[in-house]
Structures are given as C-alpha cells and as structure tokens.
Amino acid sequence: MTSSKSDRLAGSILLLVALAWIAGCYWTIPDAAGGARVGPRGFPLAMGVMLAVLSAILIAGSFAGGDDADDGEKHPIGRTDVWALACTFGFLGVYVALMAWFGFLIGTVISTALFLVVVLNKRAPLLVAGVSLGLAVGVWFILSKLMGVYLPHGTIVYGL
Amino acid sequence: MHPIVIALHAAATWQVFAATLFGSVVGLVFGAIPGLTYSMALAMVLPLTFGMANEPAIAAMLSTYIGGMTGGAISAILIGVPGTPSAAATVFDGHMLAKNGKASLAIGTATVAAGVGGILSLVIMLISVQVLAHVALAFGPAEITALVIFGLSTICGLAEKSLVRGMIGGVLGLMVMAIGQDPIDGVQRFTFGTVTMLQGVDLLVAMIGLFAVPHAIEALARWARGEETKVGELAAKVELPSIAMLAGHWWNLLRSGLIGTVIGAIPGTGGPIAAFLAYDQAKRFHKHPERMGKGDLAGVIAPEAANHAVTGGAMIPLLGLGIPGDPATAIILGGLLIHGIQPGPMLFAEKPAVIANIYILFLLAYVVVVLLQLYGVRLFVRALRVPPHLLAVGILVMCAVGSFAIRNTLFDVVVMMVIGFAGYFLLRARIPVAPVLLGLVLGPTLERESRTALIMSEGHLSIFWTSPTALLFFALAILVIGGHLVGSLRAKAQARAQEQKA
Numbered sequence: 289m290t291s292s293k294s295d296r297l298a299g300s301i302l303l304l305v306a307l308a309w310i311a312g313c314y315w316t317i318p319d320a321a322g323g324a325r326v327g328p329r330g331f332p333l334a335m336g337v338m339l340a341v342l343s344a345i346l347i348a349g350s351f352a353g354g355d356d357a358d359d360g361e362k363h364p365i366g367r368t369d370v371w372a373l374a375c376t377f378g379f380l381g382v383y384v385a386l387m388a389w390f391g392f393l394i395g396t397v398i399s400t401a402l403f404l405v406v407v408l409n410k411r412a413p414l415l416v417a418g419v420s421l422g423l424a425v426g427v428w429f430i431l432s433k434l435m436g437v438y439l440p441h442g443t444i445v446y447g448l
Numbered sequence: 449m450h451p452i453v454i455a456l457h458a459a460a461t462w463q464v465f466a467a468t469l470f471g472s473v474v475g476l477v478f479g480a481i482p483g484l485t486y487s488m489a490l491a492m493v494l495p496l497t498f499g500m501a502n503e504p505a506i507a508a509m510l511s512t513y514i515g516g517m518t519g520g521a522i523s524a525i526l527i528g529v530p531g532t533p534s535a536a537a538t539v540f541d542g543h544m545l546a547k548n549g550k551a552s553l554a555i556g557t558a559t560v561a562a563g564v565g566g567i568l569s570l571v572i573m574l575i576s577v578q579v580l581a582h583v584a585l586a587f588g589p590a591e592i593t594a595l596v597i598f599g600l601s602t603i604c605g606l607a608e609k610s611l612v613r614g615m616i617g618g619v620l621g622l623m624v625m626a627i628g629q630d631p632i633d634g635v636q637r638f639t640f641g642t643v644t645m646l647q648g649v650d651l652l653v654a655m656i657g658l659f660a661v662p663h664a665i666e667a668l669a670r671w672a673r674g675e676e677t678k679v680g681e682l683a684a685k686v687e688l689p690s691i692a693m694l695a696g697h698w699w700n701l702l703r704s705g706l707i708g709t710v711i712g713a714i715p716g717t718g719g720p721i722a723a724f725l726a727y728d729q730a731k732r733f734h735k736h737p738e739r740m741g742k743g744d745l746a747g748v749i750a751p752e753a754a755n756h757a758v759t760g761g762a763m764i765p766l767l768g769l770g771i772p773g774d775p776a777t778a779i780i781l782g783g784l785l786i787h788g789i790q791p792g793p794m795l796f797a798e799k800p801a802v803i804a805n806i807y808i809l810f811l812l813a814y815v816v817v818v819l820l821q822l823y824g825v826r827l828f829v830r831a832l833r834v835p836p837h838l839l840a841v842g843i844l845v846m847c848a849v850g851s852f853a854i855r856n857t858l859f860d861v862v863v864m865m866v867i868g869f870a871g872y873f874l875l876r877a878r879i880p881v882a883p884v885l886l887g888l889v890l891g892p893t894l895e896r897e898s899r900t901a902l903i904m905s906e907g908h909l910s911i912f913w914t915s916p917t918a919l920l921f922f923a924l925a926i927l928v929i930g931g932h933l934v935g936s937l938r939a940k941a942q943a944r945a946q947e948q949k950a
Binding site: 291294295297298301302309312316317318321325326327328330331332335336338339342343345346349365366368369371372373375376377379380381383384387388392396400403404407408419423427430431437438439440 | 477612615616619620630635637638665671837838844846848856873876877898899
C-alpha cells in the first residue's frame, strides 16, 4: 500500500471515529445546565469536530499533494506484522485470563512458558523454565515482597 | 547556632544516609519500570517513615521522589519506553542513541544532566523561593489555560514531517482524557454506564499502551523477519560525557533547568510539560535541528535537565506556601504533616533549621541518586544484550503488571491492550504518538481550567485576553506555531528550488 492509499484509509477510519464520537457526544452527554456557556459536552464535542476536520484534511491531502501526499514509499502490513499483532494480543488476553483465575505467579509462569514454546519456538527446557520461573518469581519477589505492590490474586488459587 | 550548622549536624547521621540510599534505590527501580511511578513509590515508602525521626523520614521521601524521576530515563533510553511520563521526551533521542550503540553515553549524559538540572533548581529555589511562589500563585484559570495552550503548541515540534498528523495525535490524546467523569459537573462521558470507566483512562495505563505495546509488536515482527539487532560487547562500556561536551551544551542545560524550575513552580503542570517544552526549545535553538530525534545528545540533556529541575520548582510552592504542585509533592506534604512539619511562610520564620535541612537533604538525595545511577550503568547496559524478542515477553508482563498495579484492577490491563492496539494503528498510519501523550497529559488541565475561567467570567471569552500573563502565553503559542509554519514553507521552497535546479 502506498503512502497516499495508507493516508486515505487512516483518514477514513479516523473520520468514522470522529463522527461516531460527535454522535456519542450529542446522544449521551447532556448540554450545559444553568445557563453556563460550556457544559460537559463542549470540550469532547470540540475535540470530535477537530478530529473530523483534520481527518478530512488528511484525506484531501492524499489526493491533492503537499507533505501528506504520496511519498512513493510502500507501507505494507506483511504476514509477520499480523502474526506479531496476533501473538502480542493473544498473549495479553491469555495472561489476563490466567491472572484472573490463578493469580500472578501461576498465571505468569504458564503464559510465559506457553509464549516461549508456542510463539517463539523455544525448545530448551532450561531456557523455558528459567525465563518463565525467573521472570515470575523475580517480579513477584521485588514488587510484592520487597516493595509491597499488590499483585493479582486468582479467584481459583487465592494468594498466589 | 546558625540554622545551616544545625541542619548539617542533624543530616550527618547514618540513619539519614541509610534512608537516602533506601529511598534512592526504591525510586530508581520504580522509575525505571514502565507503569510504576515515583508517586506510587512515595505512597509505599511513606508508611515506612512513620517510625523514623524527621530527618531520615524527609531524606527517604525526597530521595524516592528524585530517584523515581531519574529512573524514568533508564527504560526510556534502553527500551524506548519511558518509565515515567516525565521521561517521555527523552525517548526520542535517548532511544535512538541506544539503537546506535551509544546507550551508555546516553544514560551517563542523562544522569549528569539530571544532577545539574536538579541542583540548578535547588539554587534557584534558594534564591527565589518566595518571589517565584508568589508569581506562580497569582496564576488563575485563564493564565493556566493559556499556559497549557502554549504547552500544546509544542506539538509543532513533535509533529515530525506533518503538522496535520501531529495535531491528529494531540486531539486523540485530548479525546481519550475526556472519557470518564467530567471535572466540573461530574457528568459521565463515554462510560457506557460502567463504574470502572468513571475514573476515565489512567494516564499511565494509556502511556504503557501507547509506548510499550507497539514496541513489543515491532520487536516480535523484526525477530520473525530475521531483522533482530544484536548488541556486541562494546556496547557495555561505561561512558560519561566529557567536560568539553557538557560545556558545549551549557546554554541548553541552563535554559532547560530554568524552564523546569519555572514550570515546576506552577501548580498543576509538572515534569512532562517541562520536558517537552525544553526539548522543543532545544530543537529550536539547535544549529542542526534536523538531527534532533535521530540520536542527538541535546535531545537527552534538555528533557532530563528540565524534568529534574521540576523537583526543585515543585518544592517552591510546597515550602513557601504549603501548596503541592503535583501528586508527588502532595504525598510529600502529607508526610511532612505527619511528622509535625507544616510547610508555609510561618515555617521560614519559626523553624529555619527545618527549611535548611530540607535543602541539604535535597542536595544529598541528588548526589546519592546520581552516584547510584552511574554505578548501575554497567548493569543497565547489560540489559541491551538480552535478545529483543525475549525482552518483549518481559515488557508485556511488566505492561500487564504495571497497568494492574495503578488501580488494582484487571480492567486497566484490558484498557492498556485497547490503547496499545490503537497505538500500533497510529504507528502504521505514520501518526506520531508523542503528541498523543501531550494531549493526554494536558487534556484534563485544559478542560478544567478553561471551563473554570468561563464560569468565572460568566461565559465571556474576554477573560482570556484581559490578563497580560495569559496574553503573553497565547502570543508565545502563536509564535511557536507561526515559526513552525514559516520553517515548513521555507523548507518546501528550498526543496522546490533544488528540484528545479536538478
């Protein structure tokens, strides 16, 4: 995808976000009460309008030229990018669920080990065990034990 | 006996040194880990000081505050993720230096700049504590609104090639901070009826999502493509900036220190604004502004000197009038009150030794923090040798833990994921994330102060142009934007002329 096409796509998505935001402002936020000039709706509405205008400029710029126009560069989103995106959010999703169920320690050990084996294709047991256990216990000891930071307690295994 | 002598005597105990060392280590560790802040560190250290005498307690609090501010640069430089919002501006050039194999020089320079900025702010605090506090306190909502708009004008400097993209980023940041309860009337905005969204999006959660998650995605993608950077043995050398090099940056150091001290003295502003303003000014005054953002030491010195000078500036209204300028100084104020110290004008008259003690402990904290950071540079640089794809796993774990720890809810981890996804989209769309952060930081203050000003003037906009201070800040903002536009037009004209010649 060239820069101008990328700009058109990004501008269109941002324009849609802005329009949805403006609609949300009108429908869900009450206007100024008691004769005040600017109410709770004013600031977010102004930001929504600004985003819509700027997105329109971005789209127009992709057709008309200027520094937002096609710079001739390609901006592809390859398979590896999609893979990395899926791996990152897959890991975080699994990690949140495991922490909610089993608490920080078990959740971190399992999700990190899974990530190393399944995603990063690490097969050395020492590396997988060392990284996952070391990371979990290290963070738990420093934050929870030394500094008293509250870490998630699982609903299934309370206290770990 | 002179108050300074009494204060020196009280400070020269092993308890004070132990408390300073403890606070510095805790602060540095919290500051270095993205998502954990010095405010959080202070909140946790504060209960530990209850059983201490006044001097060690003050030493522990001040060193935690200063250590936390300093530690933020470590992760900003090494992994491109600011440990604290104040270190966000350090990422641009600091991380580029790290990528160019100069991480140790970047950390060394950042540490020295931090020490110089902090001690400079102490000197200014000593000289002008009452005068500057008086000026800062005279700022009303109209003046603060104008100051914030001036701060937002620095988006021009952060917008890279396109002002439109920079402004889109800034507006997106302002929009995100509008989510939650409205600051004046308490009306719910975009909360979808959920209690968890009432407090809105936490700045740190947003910051982690914006900076850390896209970084982890990129690291994994590079590894999958076989383009992972490997750091050799040479990168682990400790490198302090030379005296000559520092002397070459004297004006940058002085200017950034002054910006940080003045901004720090204005309640409700703080380190990020000071750092971005100083960075912008460093770029403006640079002989080769095109080098900024590509690994120039001026881009490390300016934000680090400025955000550390904020620590001295923030102490001015705290000590002079008993008013905290930011969450960290609010916690320190609470700690001082617990120890029977009531900051304010009367403290200067009744207990000058306590004031002298705070100055000495402030200086001691800077010395210890700087030494610890310099001593620890070898260890920090070693972190670069960890393969980035493995580091990405650690970063993602810390992202989740850091997001959770702020308000103890997994909901914030989910919010961080959503913002991380949005951050990656912006990265691919070539929309810079730094203006988003600026919008996030300044958004609540801009809305609160502008609406308060309008309420005070019964809706008349004239409140913004009848104040000379507000007018000054507006004029500065127009100058910054105008200067950027003129610069862009000149650059385009030059490019066209070169094309015609070719």
